[in-house]
Amino acid sequence: MIRAVITDIEGTTSSLAFVKDTLFPYAAQALPDFVRRHGDDPEVAALLAEAAAEAGVEQGPAVVDTLLGWIREDRKATPLKALQGLIWAEGYADGRLRGHVYADAARRLRAWHAAGLRLYIYSSGSVRAQQLLFAHTAFGDLTPLFDGYFDTRIGGKREAASYRGIAAALTLPPAEMLFLSDVCAELDAAREAGLQTRQLLREGVDPRPCGHPQSTDFDEVARDQAGLATVNVSAG
Ligand SMILES: CSCCC(=O)C(=O)COP(=O)(O)O
Numbered sequence: 001m002i003r004a005v006i007t008d009i010e011g012t013t014s015s016l017a018f019v020k021d022t023l024f025p026y027a028a029q030a031l032p033d034f035v036r037r038h039g040d041d042p043e044v045a046a047l048l049a050e051a052a053a054e055a056g057v058e059q060g061p062a063v064v065d066t067l068l069g070w071i072r073e074d075r076k077a078t079p080l081k082a083l084q085g086l087i088w089a090e091g092y093a094d095g096r097l098r099g100h101v102y103a104d105a106a107r108r109l110r111a112w113h114a115a116g117l118r119l120y121i122y123s124s125g126s127v128r129a130q131q132l133l134f135a136h137t138a139f140g141d142l143t144p145l146f147d148g149y150f151d152t153r154i155g156g157k158r159e160a161a162s163y164r165g166i167a168a169a170l171t172l173p174p175a176e177m178l179f180l181s182d183v184c185a186e187l188d189a190a191r192e193a194g195l196q197t198r199q200l201l202r203e204g205v206d207p208r209p210c211g212h213p214q215s216t217d218f219d220e221v222a223r224d225q226a227g228l229a230t231v232n233v234s235a236g
């Protein structure tokens with residue numbers, strides 16, 4: 001029996017291309033001006049200081065250069081992810097950004113929520129960035145479907161301890177939780193913590209098996225995942 005689904009975003013509910021070709025370039029382009037305008041805001045100043053400390057550089061232009069380098073190398077650094085969330089908020093607010101979610105994911109998340117399954121996001125993107133993405137989709141505001149959000153403040157996605165922390169926060173046995181992701185190392189860590197796992201094979205993901213059940217989309221997850229059978233009926 002599965003009581004909760006915890007899903008990754010990039011490559012799972014949403015396309016790799018949206019994150020790499022839309023969100024990251026948007027953040028890189030907007031970052032220098034954002035820091036000029038908001039660098040003295042307490043929240044932004046604290047994140048810049050956290051990034052400077054993590055990189056071992058002085059505050060000022062060196063931090064901006066560091067952050068831009070981290071975006072280029074797709075580093076999942078917590079202060080960068082929090083800053084990206086703040087930057088993307090402006091883009092979602094003025095309509096320049098819209099969160100990409102696959103139609104099958106929106107449909108099944110709705111059905112699972114309606115059937116009483118608890119739904120959570122676990123992404124390297126900050127909780128704020130996660131909420132923004134799901135609040136601004138082609139299918140409307142999907143945030144009411146979710147019971148909670150986790151980001152790297154709970155730990156890295158390739159560490160089993162992070163999934164143990166999520167299971168403790170949800171007060172559920174790990175075996176009653178299903179983690180969905182495109183990344184084998186994340187699935188390995190979740191399984192080490194006792195969660196059930198399933199790999200999504202979205203466009204651009206290496207399809208070679210890595211020891212976890214695979215599905216091409218959420219409709220296949222609903223069809224093939226043991227323990228989800230009782231909640232499959234109401235997908236609209
Ligand atoms: C919250 S949307 C932005 C996603 C992001 O910044 C990222 O690094 C993708 O990480 P994920 O863990 O969802 O693969």
Ligand SMILES: [Mg+2]
Nearest residue numbers: 008010011182
């Ligand atoms: Mg992913």
